[in-house]
Amino acid sequence: MQYAKVSKDKAEALKRFLLEQALFAKGYPVKASEGCVMFPIKDPDPVLNAFPEVAIENLDVKKRPELDLRAILKQKLTEEQLALLPSGFDTIGTIAILELPKELADKGREIGEAILKLHKNIRTVVAKASKHQGEFRLQQYEVLAGKPTFETMHKENGVRLKLDISKVYFTPRLAGERLRIARQVKPGERVLVMFSGAGPYPCVIARNSKAKEIIGIELNPVAHNYAVVNKNLNKLHNFTPIQGDVREVVPKLNQVFDRILMPLPKTGEHFLDCALRAAKNGTIIHFYDFQPEQEFPKATIAKVKRAIKPKEFEVLNGVVCGSYAPGINRVCLDFRLK
Numbered sequence: 001m002q003y004a005k006v007s008k009d010k011a012e013a014l015k016r017f018l019l020e021q022a023l024f025a026k027g028y029p030v031k032a033s034e035g036c037v038m039f040p041i042k043d044p045d046p047v048l049n050a051f052p053e054v055a056i057e058n059l060d061v062k063k064r065p066e067l068d069l070r071a072i073l074k075q076k077l078t079e080e081q082l083a084l085l086p087s088g089f090d091t092i093g094t095i096a097i098l099e100l101p102k103e104l105a106d107k108g109r110e111i112g113e114a115i116l117k118l119h120k121n122i123r124t125v126v127a128k129a130s131k132h133q134g135e136f137r138l139q140q141y142e143v144l145a146g147k148p149t150f151e152t153m154h155k156e157n158g159v160r161l162k163l164d165i166s167k168v169y170f171t172p173r174l175a176g177e178r179l180r181i182a183r184q185v186k187p188g189e190r191v192l193v194m195f196s197g198a199g200p201y202p203c204v205i206a207r208n209s210k211a212k213e214i215i216g217i218e219l220n221p222v223a224h225n226y227a228v229v230n231k232n233l234n235k236l237h238n239f240t241p242i243q244g245d246v247r248e249v250v251p252k253l254n255q256v257f258d259r260i261l262m263p264l265p266k267t268g269e270h271f272l273d274c275a276l277r278a279a280k281n282g283t284i285i286h287f288y289d290f291q292p293e294q295e296f297p298k299a300t301i302a303k304v305k306r307a308i309k310p311k312e313f314e315v316l317n318g319v320v321c322g323s324y325a326p327g328i329n330r331v332c333l334d335f336r337l338k
């Protein structure tokens with residue numbers, strides 16, 4: 001969720017503005033930290049235009065418990081079961097994705113049907129049935145209620161993304177992060193997106209920047225096919241999806257890029273040598289990693305140093321862009337090669 005962070009003395013004015021402009025993201029808590037107040041927002045653009053001093057941060061905050069959901073399920077679940085209901089869910093297109101505790105495993109259909117009743121934009125309710133696994137980083141799901149399909153059309157940052165959530169890695173939680181990167185792309189840049197999946201980063205960059213060319217490389221053939229569909233769906237002429245292993249494709253490309261994205265946090269460091277083959281002095285690399293809260297950015301900087309030495313680099317930014325597990329964040333280190 002995107003939050004607007006402002007000093008306490010400006011908080012009242014910002015709050016009024018958010019209410020007047022209907023920019024508050026309802027159902028999310030307001031937070032306070034170190035003399036600042038943080039408001040959950042729907043869209044950072046109008047906020048930043050009106051309050052340039054505001055900092056936008058991505059926080060992995062769950063929506064407050066759905067009181068209505070509890071009311072609908074009151075007759076079907078015990079008090080103990082009601083207390084275990086998840087406090088929110090991810091939505092990809094028309095699919096709601098729940099994390100159901102095992103104690104509620106036999107109540108999945110009732111919970112799914114209650115969600116369909118409450119949220120008219122949802123057509124299918126699924127539960128996570130595994131963690132992300134394998135080279136393609138896929139997750140298994142079980143349909144709880146609604147139309148039995150895993151394919152949907154998701155909208156974010158001005159693009160439409162068609163994908164099958166069981167055959168392609170995708171998380172809607174990185175929407176703010178994708179826009180953060182797109183906003184840094186300068187007119188005329190050549191951008192390489194390694195591990196591009198169904199194309200969310202390339203599509204969002206193509207839509208929200210004046211990049212000259214964006215190349216996406218993805219190993220999973222199903223994800224690549226969706227990337228081609230999404231390029232065409234959004235009429236993006238400067239995006240070229242390529243299917244294959246970045247280790248094989250990058251040397252064959254024999255091109256250098258102004259910016260390289262590496263959204264493979266689990267094992268990305270093993271591909272930094274490959275990124276260097278497509279880089280020049282001045283290339284900016286966005287390197288994703290998983291790190292315990294207290295270790296970032298130090299540990300990620302050390303990881304990059306080890307992997308690319310003796311090549312030197314300048315750290316531009318380090319951002320937390322989501323949570324991976326309790327106490328472990330998904331982070332991005334932006335650095336420029338010297």
Ligand SMILES: C[S@@+](CC[C@H](N)C(=O)[O-])C[C@H]1O[C@@H](n2cnc3c(N)ncnc32)[C@H](O)[C@@H]1O
Pocket residue numbers: 135136137169170171174194195196197198199200201217218219220223244245246247263264265
């Ligand atoms: C964490 S997902 C990110 C996908 C996409 N960028 C997104 O944000 O939705 C990592 C992707 O890298 C792909 N991948 C893994 N190893 C690869 C390799 N050696 N070459 C190309 N793609 C690879 C996986 O199939 C997966 O789709």
